[in-house]
Amino acid sequence: AQSVTQLGSHVSVSEGALVLLRCNYSSSVPPYLFWYVQYPNQGLQLLLKYTSAATLVKGINGFEAEFKKSETSFHLTKPSAHMSDAAEYFCAVSGDTGFQKLVFGTGTRLLVSP
Amino acid sequence: DGGITQSPKYLFRKEGQNVTLSCEQNLNHDAMYWYRQDPGQGLRLIYYSQIVNDFQKGDIAEGYSVSREKKESFPLTVTSAQKNPTAFYLCASSPAGTGQETQYFGPGTRLLVL
Numbered sequence A: 001a002q003s004v005t006q007l008g009s010h011v012s013v014s015e016g017a018l019v020l021l022r023c024n025y026s027s028s029v030p031p032y033l034f035w036y037v038q039y040p041n042q043g044l045q046l047l048l049k050y051t052s053a054a055t056l057v058k059g060i061n062g063f064e065a066e067f068k069k070s071e072t073s074f075h076l077t078k079p080s081a082h083m084s085d086a087a088e089y090f091c092a093v094s095g096d097t098g099f100q101k102l103v104f105g106t107g108t109r110l111l112v113s114p
Numbered sequence B: 001d002g003g004i005t006q007s008p009k010y011l012f013r014k015e016g017q018n019v020t021l022s023c024e025q026n027l028n029h030d031a032m033y034w035y036r037q038d039p040g041q042g043l044r045l046i047y048y049s050q051i052v053n054d055f056q057k058g059d060i061a062e063g064y065s066v067s068r069e070k071k072e073s074f075p076l077t078v079t080s081a082q083k084n085p086t087a088f089y090l091c092a093s094s095p096a097g098t099g100q101e102t103q104y105f106g107p108g109t110r111l112l113v114l
Helices: none
Strands: A003-005 A010-014 A019-021 A024-026 A032-038 A044-050 A056-058 A064-068 A073-078 A087-094 A108-113 B004-007 B010-013 B019-025 B031-037 B043-051 B054-057 B064-066 B076-078 B087-094 B109-113
Touching (some): A003 A087, A010 A019, A032 A064, B010 B019
């Protein structure tokens, strides 16, 4: 069965600093990987996804993630944090059921201080 | 505007009462999903449907029921058998496929027990 581990339930950065949110996955088949963002009391919005094309994936709002098979990782980065990036971020994996069934990590809350 | 709507935004349940959460999409997606979100636990799949008049249990289906009589609608009933229903409920939809398709989420319904 597939699974996702997100290291750090909370990450704090200063405005303008690098953002790094960690995601490691487990999968017996080539995975599809997703990053979603959730603002308070709202639904989830897709930031980016990896579907076996380029290993470096660029998403919305200046975020990007790199798929590293050898490390089973798909970490999310942004060079310079903005106050509006404060939210909860979820990594998810799919691909081993022949159907779009996502398995989510437990989420990382990003806090941005001025 | 294409998207997913959920209603109500807040719902209160009394002991022994069944309540129904509404989910409607106008994206012409074949697949629809219900997730439950609890603090620190990420999203867990309750039920999903790949096609009208067909649905499957997810990881935490006990105490819940669904129907899929129309392509655009996938209501979730929280029955009295669900002993801990307080949570944030999210509905999503996607094109049918093999796992790389993006799921689009509604704004959520917060269920509270009186």
